[in-house]
Amino acid sequence: MVEEHTTATGLPIEEAVIEAKEAQRHQVKNDRWTRLLDHFRREWQIYAMLLPTIVWFVVFLYKPMYGLQIAFKDYSIFRGVANSPWVGFEHFETLFSNDQFLRAVSNTIKISALNLLFGFPAPIILALMFNEILNATYKRAAQTIVYLPHFISSVIIAGIVITAFSPTAGIVNTVIGWFGLDPVYFLTQPEWFRPIFVGTGIWQEAGFGSIVFLAAIAGVSPSLYESAVVDGANRWQMMWKITIPSILPTILIMLIIRIGNIMEVSFELIILLYQPATYETADVVNTWVYRQGLQSGQYDLAAAAGLFNAVVAFALVMTANSLSRRYSRTSLW
Amino acid sequence: MMNWNLYSRGDKFFAIVVSILIGMFTAATLYPFIYIAAVSFSSGFAATAGKVVLTPIDATLEAYKYILAEPMFWLSYRNTFIYTIGGTLMSLAFIIPGAYALSRPQLKGRRFFNLFIAFTMWFNAGLIPFFLNMRDLGLLDSMFGIIIAFAVNAFNIILLRNFFEAIPQSFEEAARMDGANDFQVLWKVYVPLSKPAIATITLFCIVSRWNGFFWAMVLLKSEEKIPLQVFLRHTIANLSDTDEFALNVLDAAYSAETVTAAIIVCSIIPVLIVYPFIQKYFEKGILLGGVKE
Numbered sequence: 001m002v003e004e005h006t007t008a009t010g011l012p013i014e015e016a017v018i019e020a021k022e023a024q025r026h027q028v029k030n031d032r033w034t035r036l037l038d039h040f041r042r043e044w045q046i047y048a049m050l051l052p053t054i055v056w057f058v059v060f061l062y063k064p065m066y067g068l069q070i071a072f073k074d075y076s077i078f079r080g081v082a083n084s085p086w087v088g089f090e091h092f093e094t095l096f097s098n099d100q101f102l103r104a105v106s107n108t109i110k111i112s113a114l115n116l117l118f119g120f121p122a123p124i125i126l127a128l129m130f131n132e133i134l135n136a137t138y139k140r141a142a143q144t145i146v147y148l149p150h151f152i153s154s155v156i157i158a159g160i161v162i163t164a165f166s167p168t169a170g171i172v173n174t175v176i177g178w179f180g181l182d183p184v185y186f187l188t189q190p191e192w193f194r195p196i197f198v199g200t201g202i203w204q205e206a207g208f209g210s211i212v213f214l215a216a217i218a219g220v221s222p223s224l225y226e227s228a229v230v231d232g233a234n235r236w237q238m239m240w241k242i243t244i245p246s247i248l249p250t251i252l253i254m255l256i257i258r259i260g261n262i263m264e265v266s267f268e269l270i271i272l273l274y275q276p277a278t279y280e281t282a283d284v285v286n287t288w289v290y291r292q293g294l295q296s297g298q299y300d301l302a303a304a305a306g307l308f309n310a311v312v313a314f315a316l317v318m319t320a321n322s323l324s325r326r327y328s329r330t331s332l333w
Numbered sequence: 334m335m336n337w338n339l340y341s342r343g344d345k346f347f348a349i350v351v352s353i354l355i356g357m358f359t360a361a362t363l364y365p366f367i368y369i370a371a372v373s374f375s376s377g378f379a380a381t382a383g384k385v386v387l388t389p390i391d392a393t394l395e396a397y398k399y400i401l402a403e404p405m406f407w408l409s410y411r412n413t414f415i416y417t418i419g420g421t422l423m424s425l426a427f428i429i430p431g432a433y434a435l436s437r438p439q440l441k442g443r444r445f446f447n448l449f450i451a452f453t454m455w456f457n458a459g460l461i462p463f464f465l466n467m468r469d470l471g472l473l474d475s476m477f478g479i480i481i482a483f484a485v486n487a488f489n490i491i492l493l494r495n496f497f498e499a500i501p502q503s504f505e506e507a508a509r510m511d512g513a514n515d516f517q518v519l520w521k522v523y524v525p526l527s528k529p530a531i532a533t534i535t536l537f538c539i540v541s542r543w544n545g546f547f548w549a550m551v552l553l554k555s556e557e558k559i560p561l562q563v564f565l566r567h568t569i570a571n572l573s574d575t576d577e578f579a580l581n582v583l584d585a586a587y588s589a590e591t592v593t594a595a596i597i598v599c600s601i602i603p604v605l606i607v608y609p610f611i612q613k614y615f616e617k618g619i620l621l622g623g624v625k626e
Contacts, residue, residue: 039441045515046434050446053431056485057450064458064466081465126358132351134337142359144612149362151604151611153544155562159569159597160365163372169590171368174383207362211615235344268547272566286460293461294551306459314456 071304084300091304101305104288107281112262114198120258122202123209124251128239130210131217146207158272161200162187187273190281197273197282201266209254216250217243256324260317263309285309366601373397373595377588395586396595406596408557409564416479416549416560417542423484424538429531431485432493433519447494454487467552474554483541483548489534496530497523533614540611543604561600569593 040047066081071091073084095101126146133139149157164170165186173183186192224242233241267286274282285305293302340348371389372380379390400406434440435447472478505513505522513521524531546562553559559567572589587595 039439043437043439043515046437046440049430049515049519050434050440053427053434053485053490054446054449056427056481057453059470060463060466060482060485061453061458064462065456067462067465068458070462070465080469126355129351129355132348133355134348135352138352138355142355145359146362147612147615148608151540151544151608152601153546153562155544155546155566155569156597156600159565159593160369162569163369163590163593164365166590169372169381169383169385169588171383171386174386177383203362203365206358229339234341235347271547289460294464299461299465303459303461306461310457310459317455 068303068307070300071307073300075300075303077299091301092308094301095305095308100283101285101288103280104283104285104305108263108265108284108286111194111197111265111284114194115201115265116258116262118198119202119205120255122206124213124247126206127210127213127217128243130214131243132235132239143207147211148207149204150208152204154266154269154272157200157204158269161196161273165196188275188277190278193274193278193282197270200269212254213247213250216247220246252324256320260313260320262316263313369594369597372590373598375591377585377591380590380594381585381588393586396591397599399587399592400595400599405556405564406599409559409561410599412476412558413543413561415476416545417539419476419480420484420542421535421538423480424489425531425535427485428489428493428534429524430519432490432497433515433523435490435494436497437515450487450490464551473552474558475552476558478552479545479549483545489537493527493530493534496527500526529614532610536607536611536614539607540604565596565600568596 070081070084072086072088073081074087074090075081075084130139130143133142165172167173167183167185172186176183184192186196220243224246225238228238228242263285265284265286267284267290270282270284270287271290274287286309289302289305289309292298292305337345337348367387368385371387372385373396374389374392374394375385376391376393377395379385384390435443435450437443440446467473467478467482470478472482500523504526505518508518508522544562545560546566549560550563550566553563572593
């Protein structure tokens with residue numbers, strides 16, 4: 001039945017169909033323009049709403065990316081970005097033979113590694129502990145307090161640290177004095193910088209970081225626990241056998257974000273806490289960039305260091321995301 | 334499933350240990366604030382000698398008198414209010430319409446625009462090009478420069494866009510029937526329905542503006558434009574190495590430590606006032622922002 005009209009009428013109809021299609025294509029082409037025009041006439045308002053945001057991103061975030069070319073130029077303020085002469089990879093060669101820069105790269109990685117080792121598990125442990133607390137009021141009060149330091153500015157955090165670790169007035173040395181030990185001027189000693197910095201980070205962010213894990217725990221199906229109770233499991237076993245495996249995807253995602261951010265040490269707090277005496281352990285890439293570029297005016301060299309940092313960070317984020325996509329089918333985007 | 338009466342002896346022991354550990358961590362979080370408050374109300378002599386542990390020693394208000402008599406303190410406090418209010422309003426003026434446009438399925442190039450914005454979360458030109466760009470734009474030492482240059486960020490736009498996308502189309506149909514245009518639909522339908530998300534973003538903006546320090550320090554040169562955080566930093570840095578304080582340590586009613594502590598208390602108070610409002614929203618807000626492009 002289907003074949004009937006092809007055998008019976010044959011060619012003529014096929015030709016007619018081709019012609020009709022051709023005409024239709026022309027029509028479509030003209031229609032596309034009128035339709036596009038129609039679309040903009042009808043929907044101009046959403047484009048008008050988007051425009052300021054796009055312009056803002058171009059002016060404040062993409063234009064600096066264009067300005068990154070000074071990393072390959074002998075930048076002079078008077079000639080500007082576009083007219084300064086190219087020098088190729090000269091600044092990068094300078095960087096990689098500069099001991100201070102190499103030390104800053106190594107410090108960045110070491111501080112991030114410490115943050116990962118101690119700072120990453122802290123909010124997970126905290127969330128698991130919050131989950132075991134039965135008294136809702138107690139839990140709420142404790143949460144309110146431990147979230148608070150996240151909202152305190154780094155200047156204040158640094159002010160608290162400086163006061164508390166002060167050699168004569170600080171509480172830390174007062175306590176040390178109770179044990180008959182001599183006071184230590186912590187903030188001038190290179191070996192103390194990283195423990196103080198990482199510890200401050202945990203104090204400030206562990207509580208707030210637990211929110212994500214608490215939300216993941218809240219999403220675990222209650223029936224799992226109910227059947228575990230029937231099987232006679234205790235709370236400790238439930239934590240290891242149910243809670244932790246259930247929130248493993250969240251843990252993995254957060255770990256990936258952390259690894260992607262290895263180059264992003266919170267340098268604002270470092271600038272506030274370090275001093276020349278502790279540069280050898282405290283100076284990271286961004287603080288070095290700040291001193292070379294914004295304080296000493298070596299814009300091109302500092303921009304090259306910043307570019308190096310940004311490219312490594314970008315590569316880390318991309319790698320971490322694709323690894324996550326492959327192994328857990330959860331990716332950030 | 335969590336019922337004290339059904340707990341075995343081991344479970345009860347476990348729960349008690351955890352409660353104690355949480356209590357210790359909470360106390361450790363709270364302690365530095367109590368310590369700073371105690372220092373700020375102590376005499377300069379007691380603070381410098383390291384006698385303050387938990388409560389004020391030789392309680393006095395001298396440190397507060399010193400700081401409240403400082404005109405720069407008030408000026409920088411006022412500036413911080415300008416940056417916080419102006420900056421937050423500026424942020425909302427960009428983010429709300431921008432997020433709405435990006436949430437519309439009929440927007441042409443929607444994928445491109447989303448990527449265009451999300452890309453800035455993964456790649457950043459860095460300090461130097463940003464600084465030079467601000468200089469080329471003539472925005473150094475400009476209060477407007479501070480307000481506009483940090484108005485938008487990809488995270489907040491994506492957060493709000495996700496929220497808008499989750500609102501069912503049926504909500505706007507009635508408004509469309511009445512002939513409402515996009516501006517009216519946004520204002521009368523989407524904004525009222527998105528109050529929690531908009532509140533979250535507003536609070537994030539307020540907190541980051543209130544705490545903003547680094548770029549204010551780098552970009553602002555005139556003393557009369559600096560915000561509280563920069564003033565606080567200057568004061569802490571100057572106090573710790575000026576002779577003015579070292580000279581009269583013995584009879585000082587205030588000292589570098591007590592003045593620093595008093596400024597810290599003064600600048601934390603507004604955060605503590607808005608904190609209960611923030612807390613109501615941020616727990617949801619963080620989860621809302623589940624980053625997807």
